Amino acid sequence: MYALCEHFAKQNAYHAASSERESNDNSATLNDMRLPSHPQSATTRVPPDPSRALEIIDGMRLSKAVFAALELDVFEMLEGAPHTAAACAERLGLNADALERLLNACAAAGVLVKADGRYSNTELASVYIRRSSPATLAGYMLYANRVTWRLWEHLEDAVREGTPRWSQTFSAQEGIFDHFFASEDAKEVFLSGMHGMGMLSSPSIAASFDLSGHRAAADLGGGTGHLVAAICERYPSIEGIVFDLPGVAPVTRARLAAAGFNGRVRVEEGDFFRDPLPAADLYCLGRILHDWSEAKIRSLLGKIHTALPEGGAILLAELLLDEEKTAPLSGLLQSLNMLACTEGKERSLAEYRALLESEGFRDVQGHVTGGPVDAVYARRA
Numbered sequence: 001m002y003a004l005c006e007h008f009a010k011q012n013a014y015h016a017a018s019s020e021r022e023s024n025d026n027s028a029t030l031n032d033m034r035l036p037s038h039p040q041s042a043t044t045r046v047p048p049d050p051s052r053a054l055e056i057i058d059g060m061r062l063s064k065a066v067f068a069a070l071e072l073d074v075f076e077m078l079e080g081a082p083h084t085a086a087a088c089a090e091r092l093g094l095n096a097d098a099l100e101r102l103l104n105a106c107a108a109a110g111v112l113v114k115a116d117g118r119y120s121n122t123e124l125a126s127v128y129i130r131r132s133s134p135a136t137l138a139g140y141m142l143y144a145n146r147v148t149w150r151l152w153e154h155l156e157d158a159v160r161e162g163t164p165r166w167s168q169t170f171s172a173q174e175g176i177f178d179h180f181f182a183s184e185d186a187k188e189v190f191l192s193g194m195h196g197m198g199m200l201s202s203p204s205i206a207a208s209f210d211l212s213g214h215r216a217a218a219d220l221g222g223g224t225g226h227l228v229a230a231i232c233e234r235y236p237s238i239e240g241i242v243f244d245l246p247g248v249a250p251v252t253r254a255r256l257a258a259a260g261f262n263g264r265v266r267v268e269e270g271d272f273f274r275d276p277l278p279a280a281d282l283y284c285l286g287r288i289l290h291d292w293s294e295a296k297i298r299s300l301l302g303k304i305h306t307a308l309p310e311g312g313a314i315l316l317a318e319l320l321l322d323e324e325k326t327a328p329l330s331g332l333l334q335s336l337n338m339l340a341c342t343e344g345k346e347r348s349l350a351e352y353r354a355l356l357e358s359e360g361f362r363d364v365q366g367h368v369t370g371g372p373v374d375a376v377y378a379r380r381a
Helices: 002-025 027-033 051-071 085-092 096-108 123-129 138-152 155-161 166-170 176-180 184-206 226-234 249-258 294-307 329-341 349-358
Strands: 112-115 118-121 216-220 239-244 265-269 282-286 313-318 361-367 374-380
Touching (some): 085 096, 096 112, 096 118, 138 329, 155 329, 166 176, 176 184, 184 226, 184 313, 349 374
Parallel strands (some): 216 282
Antiparallel strands (some): 313 374
16 A cells, blocks of 8 residues: 555656646746636545455455465464474475565464564464364365366356356366365365364354254255254254265264264265155255255255155255345355356345245245354245
8 A cells, every 4th residue: 555655656746847847948838728727626526445445456365375375284384383484494395485475474364473583373273274173164275275266267257158167167077066076185175174164154053943843854965964963962852864975974974973973963875866865854955055056956945845744844054145135245255156166156035935935835034143154944834
C-alpha cells in the first residue's frame, strides 16, 4: 500500500513540475486555452478504499505459501523445537535464502512464530496444518494444492461451458472420484482431508436435531465414520453403520478402532447408487449431495425413501446458501469449486426442501451451525 501511494505521489510531483515549466514557457498560450475554474463540489466522489482489492490479489499468494510450506514438511520439522532458516534449509535440502522468505511469510500469516531468528509452529499450525496431528486439515490442503488448484486454472472455461475441468486439466476422462482412488497415496490424502473437516463439523451436525427416537443410523459414503461416530457418542442407544466403497472400508475400520468405536459402529461395503442400502431408520449423507447432478440426487433420495421404515428420516450435512445466494462466501466459493470438480453445486434450504419433498419427504428443517457445514433433517412421508 505504501509503495502504491509513493508511486502516485511521484507521478503527481512529475506532472506538477511539467506543468510549471510549460506555464513559464507558454504562459500566453495557456492563458488563452485555460478553461474556466469551478470550485470543488461538496459532493465530489471519494475513491473507495483499495484495501479489499489488494487483499484479493494477495489471497492466492497466501494460500500457495502455506501449501508450499506444508508440501516441504516445514511444519513437521518445526514441531517441538524452534529452528533457524539455515538449519531448516540444511535438513530439508532447500535453498536457505528462499526458505527464509517462505518462513517469514508464514510468520506474517500467523502460522509460524519468529523469535530471535528461530521459527516455530503456532498452535493453529500444530493442530490443523501439521500432517501428523489427529485433527489435521493437511489432507484437504494437499488436495487443494495438487488437484483443485490446477482445476481452478480453467475456471473461465468451466463458466463458459458449465462442466468440470478434469479432462482439460489432467488429459484424461477420469472424474473426481476416480482421481481420489487412483493410488493409495491419493486415497489417503482425500480421506485424511475429509476426516479433518468432519472432526470440525460432525459434532455440531449431530447436535442440530433431536435424534433420540432413532435406533440405527447409516452414514452413506461415510468415509472414516466421523459423522456416525459423533451421532453415536451423543446418543448411546443408536447403532451406527458406515456404508462406503470396498477401497475405503479398511481405512474406516482402522479410524473407528483408534477412536474406540469398534463395538458401536460397523462398516458395510457397497456403492449407494448401485447396491442395496443397509437397514436403518436414519440415513445420513455428509457432503454427498453437493457432488452430484439433480437427476442423480433425486434417484438417491428416492432410493433412501423406499428403504426407510415408517417414521424414518434423513439427515444431510451440507453448506447452506442463503435464499438470495449471496452468502456465505465460503459456500459460494465451494459452489464454484463444485463447478470445476464435479457435477454438483451448493444449494439453499429452499432448494433442498424442494428436492426432498419431490421424493416423498416431509417436515424439512434446516439448521445453520456456524461451522464448515450445516444440517438438514426430513422425515419419510
